[in-house]
Amino acid sequence: xxxxxxxxAVPLPPPRAKFEARNVHVHYGASHALKAVSIDIPDRxxxxxxxxxxxxxxxxxxxxxxxxxxxxxxxxxxxxxxDGEDIHAPAVDPVLLRxxxxxxxxxxxxxxxxxxxxxxxxxxxxxLARGRAELDAIVERALRRAALWNEVxxxxxxPGTGLSGGQQQRLCIARAVATSPEVLLMDEPCSxxxxxxxxxxxxxxxxxxxxxxxxxxTHSMHQAARVSQKTAFFHMGELVEHGDTDQIFTIPRxxxxxxxxxxxxx
Amino acid sequence: xxxxxxALPATPWASAPVRARLRRRGRAETRLRLLGLGxxxxxxxxxxxxxxxxxxxxxGAFRQTRVATEVFYDPAILAPGNLARGDYRAILAxxxxxxxxxxxxxxxxxxxxxxxxxxxxxxxxxxxxxxxxLGRRVTLSLPVSDPYDQLRRGLLGRDTPAAFRRLTDDDIAxxxxxxxxGLVSAPLNPGLLLDPDSRFPELAxxxxxxxxxxxxxxxxFLLSFPVGIGAAIYLEEFAxxxxxxxxxxxxxxxLAAVPSVVxxxxxxxxxxxxxxxxxxxxxxxxxxxxxxxxxxxxIATRAALKAVPPSIREAALGLGASRQQAxxxxxxxxxxxxxxxxxxxxxxxxxxxxxxxxxxxMNAFVTGAPGGPFDAATALPTQIFIWADxxxxxxxxxxxxxxxxxxAFLVVMNGLAIFLRNRFERKW
Ligand SMILES: Nc1ncnc2c1ncn2[C@@H]1O[C@H](COP(=O)(O)OP(=O)(O)OP(=O)(O)O)[C@@H](O)[C@H]1O
Ligand SMILES: [Mg+2]
Numbered sequence: 001x002x003x004x005x006x007x008x009a010v011p012l013p014p015p016r017a018k019f020e021a022r023n024v025h026v027h028y029g030a031s032h033a034l035k036a037v038s039i040d041i042p043d044r045x046x047x048x049x050x051x052x053x054x055x056x057x058x059x060x061x062x063x064x065x066x067x068x069x070x071x072x073x074x075x076x077x078x079x080x081x082x083d084g085e086d087i088h089a090p091a092v093d094p095v096l097l098r099x100x101x102x103x104x105x106x107x108x109x110x111x112x113x114x115x116x117x118x119x120x121x122x123x124x125x126x127x128l129a130r131g132r133a134e135l136d137a138i139v140e141r142a143l144r145r146a147a148l149w150n151e152v153x154x155x156x157x158x159p160g161t162g163l164s165g166g167q168q169q170r171l172c173i174a175r176a177v178a179t180s181p182e183v184l185l186m187d188e189p190c191s192x193x194x195x196x197x198x199x200x201x202x203x204x205x206x207x208x209x210x211x212x213x214x215x216x217x218t219h220s221m222h223q224a225a226r227v228s229q230k231t232a233f234f235h236m237g238e239l240v241e242h243g244d245t246d247q248i249f250t251i252p253r254x255x256x257x258x259x260x261x262x263x264x265x266x
Numbered sequence: 267x268x269x270x271x272x273a274l275p276a277t278p279w280a281s282a283p284v285r286a287r288l289r290r291r292g293r294a295e296t297r298l299r300l301l302g303l304g305x306x307x308x309x310x311x312x313x314x315x316x317x318x319x320x321x322x323x324x325x326g327a328f329r330q331t332r333v334a335t336e337v338f339y340d341p342a343i344l345a346p347g348n349l350a351r352g353d354y355r356a357i358l359a360x361x362x363x364x365x366x367x368x369x370x371x372x373x374x375x376x377x378x379x380x381x382x383x384x385x386x387x388x389x390x391x392x393x394x395x396x397x398x399x400l401g402r403r404v405t406l407s408l409p410v411s412d413p414y415d416q417l418r419r420g421l422l423g424r425d426t427p428a429a430f431r432r433l434t435d436d437d438i439a440x441x442x443x444x445x446x447x448g449l450v451s452a453p454l455n456p457g458l459l460l461d462p463d464s465r466f467p468e469l470a471x472x473x474x475x476x477x478x479x480x481x482x483x484x485x486x487f488l489l490s491f492p493v494g495i496g497a498a499i500y501l502e503e504f505a506x507x508x509x510x511x512x513x514x515x516x517x518x519x520x521l522a523a524v525p526s527v528v529x530x531x532x533x534x535x536x537x538x539x540x541x542x543x544x545x546x547x548x549x550x551x552x553x554x555x556x557x558x559x560x561x562x563x564x565i566a567t568r569a570a571l572k573a574v575p576p577s578i579r580e581a582a583l584g585l586g587a588s589r590q591q592a593x594x595x596x597x598x599x600x601x602x603x604x605x606x607x608x609x610x611x612x613x614x615x616x617x618x619x620x621x622x623x624x625x626x627x628m629n630a631f632v633t634g635a636p637g638g639p640f641d642a643a644t645a646l647p648t649q650i651f652i653w654a655d656x657x658x659x660x661x662x663x664x665x666x667x668x669x670x671x672x673x674a675f676l677v678v679m680n681g682l683a684i685f686l687r688n689r690f691e692r693k694w
Contacts, residue, residue, distance in 0.1 A: 067580065067583065067584060070580065095587070095588045096586065098586040100586075105577065107577060110581070111581060111582075111596055121582075121587075122586065125586065125591055172581075176584075179586065
């Protein structure tokens with residue numbers, strides 16, 4: 001592990017719920033995309049969302065940092081609390097919320113700017129760096145964590161859009177990590193990555209767990225089993241079942257979960 | 267797994283009907299291509315006809331017939347203290363007399379008409395600028411009057427019966443002697459662009475109109491560009507209710523379709539009538555044109571903003587950027603090529619607009635270039651209008667030449683639009 005990991009002798013504090021979602025519904029116009037989802041997402045833990053395509057994983061993920069606000073036809077009801085505070089309360093500024101809850105989108109969406117500017121954008125707007133040297137250090141650290149540094153160290157000024165799909169995905173991870181959010185939401189962060197990069201990103205996720213809550217959407221059962229401690233299974237807009245990853249993958253309570261993880265639906 | 271039979275029937279790719287359909291499609295495509303080429307050719311032919319006609323009739327205005335005239339600033343005629351009011355006609359009469367010795371006073375008057383009626387002013391301006399010339403002889407290149415200019419260019423038929431032409435046989439004979447003496451030349455005519463308007467076609471230039479158009483466009487740009495972009499950004503990125511934005515959008519589209527003369531009436535009633543702003547001033551004209559250009563810029567900007575993929579906005583918002591930061595840091599730079607193109611096309615449209623300017627009096631006869639946006643001025647299109655309306659034959663060529671100048675400006679502006687689009691275009 002990296003030297004920054006806490007010494008093993010100091011036990012981690014017991015995980016507490018970072019997010020508490022109660023009875024969350026999402027409608028896109030007339031279509032009911034998410035139905036009565038209630039779940040606790042613990043801090044300092046990796047939670048995996050699994051489920052067949054179109055079941056509402058991304059939709060729920062986007063509820064957690066209020067990205068659905070930006071979709072005109074989306075309507076979110078129910079309560080979501082971050083550290084006990086309702087994120088839909090009038091006093092909550094979605095801008096600050098999104099700075100605290102970082103997101104890696106399902107489709108890589110780098111800015112059409114240089115690789116450096118992509119990563120530096122978050123720290124810049126939040127004033128996280130005093131001076132160029134500090135910013136350089138943040139950018140390098142973020143790119144290293146996203147396992148991209150070695151590939152782009154010589155061309156930080158090249159446009160981020162000129163990278164390959166998998167590199168763009170890691171660039172977006174680096175960009176999200178650079179602002180040091182408290183929670184990181186990752187929507188299929190490894191969908192375009194080769195096994196080596198996937199292993200590096202999984203290592204990053206595991207490392208982030210020591211400080212943050214991480215939520216990861218994945219279609220790979222193996223990945224969910226490898227990186228997550230908690231798993232939630234969605235099906236047709238419903239949260240069918242959630243709990244410890246070990247339990248979900250060995251003794252699922254719901255027959256739908258069982259048939260999904262054994263490859264029969266989805 | 268026992269499911270419904272979803273196997274598709276095999277397509278006989280080599281069969282006759284399939285081939286026939288392929289041929290039909292090929293023919294349809296060829297037809298469409300020919301049709302497109304034909305339309306393009308037609309449009310191009312019309313444009314070429316227009317430009318060639320203008321070149322043909324306007325070419326004369328790019329050269330001006332002049333006579334090298336030796337004049338004596340006679341202290342007996344001019345008072346040193348009052349050079350601006352001297353009798354320069356008399357001085358010219360002496361110079362003309364030297365060309366044709368032994369001419370009767372009537373003949374001398376007739377011969378004096380070779381020079382432009384504005385020639386005395388040329389003499390005056392020269393000595394006013396340099397009073398030391400008093401008592402000296404100078405050779406000045408003076409413009410000839412319109413009929414003689416036409417004569418040199420062969421537009422005044424020598425074969426026409428004398429009763430039907432403006433020059434008598436004697437006039438023509440004198441002119442030919444002058445030409446034979448080598449004093450006549452037809453140099454390029456920078457005055458077309460550098461001189462202000464005049465009653466005499468041989469002296470009339472576009473300086474006033476060019477300056478007027480420049481002030482107009484500047485005013486129009488400074489008003490419509492920020493306001494248009496601001497309105498479009500608000501409507502596209504911030505407007506809270508879709509319904510309201512739609513109503514506003516419909517109204518803006520309607521505004522874009524309002525005939526330009528109506529904006530002129532509005533300017534007349536509001537800017538001149540209520541606010542009492544100066545008539546004929548480029549500032550008022552620019553405001554009227556800004557009203558006209560505004561909808562174009564708003565529509566172009568909204569389209570450009572819409573074309574920016576939403577994923578870019580999401581990326582910025584997801585990092586904790588405010589809406590305003592997302593727009594100004596990411597969306598607007600990407601939309602800029604489209605915005606600039608739309609703006610320049612809107613301004614090019616405004617440059618050629620005539621009707622609203624006529625209503626606010628920008629077709630006045632102004633013999634000086636405006637020094638600022640509040641001075642009375644004409645603009646290129648209204649100058650064309652004035653010249654086209656003038657009876658003197660010499661204005662015919664000037665009109666065509668002015669149209670060519672206007673077209674050249676439009677070409678430059680459209681070229682600039684294309685350049686900016688290519689320069690700033692980035693892929694995402
Ligand atoms: N912007 C939108 N507008 C309308 N409907 C949407 C929108 N986004 C998602 N939906 C609908 O909501 C449902 C859930 O979509 P969501 O993107 O959450 O699925 P998902 O579980 O992430 O699927 P995948 O694994 O394929 O990414 C789908 O039926 C989809 O059609
Ligand atoms: Mg998804």
